[in-house]
Amino acid sequence: MSDLAYIDSYFKGELSPEERIKFEQRIHNVPAFAEEVAFYCSAVSTIKDQLVEEKKKQFRELYYNDKNKNKKARPSLVKKLWPYITAAAVITGIIVTLTIVTGPSSPQQMADKYIKEHFEVQMGVTMTDNADSLDAAMQLYNENKLPEALRKFEKIIQTDSIAYFPKKMAGIVSLRTGEYDKAIEYFIQLENLQLYSNPGKLYHALTLIKRNRAGDKEMATQLLKQVIDLKLEGKETARKWLKSL
Amino acid sequence: MSNAQNFLTDFDEQLISNLRGNGIIRSRGEEQLFTTYSYFIREGMNKYTMSEDEAFDAYSDTILSAIENVRNGSFEGRSSLKTWLYQVFNNKCVDLLRKRATNKNSVHQTASISDMLFQLSDTGKSIIQKLIEKSDWDMLKQKLSELGDACRRLLTLSADGYTDKEISTIMEYKTADVVKTSRLRCLEKLRQLYKRP
Numbered sequence: 001m002s003d004l005a006y007i008d009s010y011f012k013g014e015l016s017p018e019e020r021i022k023f024e025q026r027i028h029n030v031p032a033f034a035e036e037v038a039f040y041c042s043a044v045s046t047i048k049d050q051l052v053e054e055k056k057k058q059f060r061e062l063y064y065n066d067k068n069k070n071k072k073a074r075p076s077l078v079k080k081l082w083p084y085i086t087a088a089a090v091i092t093g094i095i096v097t098l099t100i101v102t103g104p105s106s107p108q109q110m111a112d113k114y115i116k117e118h119f120e121v122q123m124g125v126t127m128t129d130n131a132d133s134l135d136a137a138m139q140l141y142n143e144n145k146l147p148e149a150l151r152k153f154e155k156i157i158q159t160d161s162i163a164y165f166p167k168k169m170a171g172i173v174s175l176r177t178g179e180y181d182k183a184i185e186y187f188i189q190l191e192n193l194q195l196y197s198n199p200g201k202l203y204h205a206l207t208l209i210k211r212n213r214a215g216d217k218e219m220a221t222q223l224l225k226q227v228i229d230l231k232l233e234g235k236e237t238a239r240k241w242l243k244s245l
Numbered sequence: 246m247s248n249a250q251n252f253l254t255d256f257d258e259q260l261i262s263n264l265r266g267n268g269i270i271r272s273r274g275e276e277q278l279f280t281t282y283s284y285f286i287r288e289g290m291n292k293y294t295m296s297e298d299e300a301f302d303a304y305s306d307t308i309l310s311a312i313e314n315v316r317n318g319s320f321e322g323r324s325s326l327k328t329w330l331y332q333v334f335n336n337k338c339v340d341l342l343r344k345r346a347t348n349k350n351s352v353h354q355t356a357s358i359s360d361m362l363f364q365l366s367d368t369g370k371s372i373i374q375k376l377i378e379k380s381d382w383d384m385l386k387q388k389l390s391e392l393g394d395a396c397r398r399l400l401t402l403s404a405d406g407y408t409d410k411e412i413s414t415i416m417e418y419k420t421a422d423v424v425k426t427s428r429l430r431c432l433e434k435l436r437q438l439y440k441r442p
Contacts, residue, residue: 024369038376041361046385047404048357059305
């Protein structure tokens, strides 16, 4: 057994009590072995710390996103508002049913409607390490100064290539300005980020529907199916769109 | 846990089951746990006169610690999730305030190292601790980023508490033994990169 395998077995609790005693003795008697143990601990600890940082970053995005959207209510509030929520859900259900019954819109119309309802509104800023620059970029976005906003988002992306929010916004701005190829590039990058909630595939599909080149519809269909299968963000929307594609 | 289950609500049971799952189920569980009690942050700010960032740090530490304890079975359900989390959160807030008062900034985040060294005897711990203090953390981080994506993912999943068997399913390896061999090979590669002058 190599030293690393031996050390790994120790820390994973796979050694017998006698073997554990021998392990400890070896730390005392063989300096090179002690160095190996120290390396193992440092390496695993560094990986864990990076993982913790990554998770905290995701929690931060989640927290400030929710806060900005103001959609999440406290549990006690949910209880109090439950009758109203139920009523709203019933009304929404009726509206959705009526919309379906009165005839599906074309994919293009649906895409336009989604963009209008979700992207042509005042949007909140997600708190990240680049909060100040993001704030400025979002202000431009909310003032409908899209090319200027895009330049700001792209500048932030250059300094923080793994940032989620600027990529999402750069994609949305490109979509709104009709730069579909660029939007797709950003949404693909978004798809590849490990996030708890990732709309990358949905937005990618949306952009393909808008671009409407040969093969785009088929590709959008595949992406929407993945959104549903993988239970990604926007799966209800994906279901709706699939019906009209 | 059968005697303790009375304290857990159906919601708690479902959440715990998700946290003990793998892949996307676990991710959703973590997200759900975080968002459900995120109003603690506001309470921490009011109760301890903390900034939002400080309360957020205490809360996210609480959630990460809770996830680990739920997964490794340390949380036995002797109270509801909410009661337990609130207690942990309060402790984290007090720790944070104490740290702020004594201005004690650790050179390196030592929580994960302490957990590992806890397994060693006092003398063994002391030897390893001294050697660890000589580690070049920046270099280690940099070398870690030079490992391939597959290696990084393998090591990260293992550090995240997934067993080799679970990793074999997630990363589509044939067996847990293959995962272990690959994982150790990745660590060896990291060691070579780190030791290289």
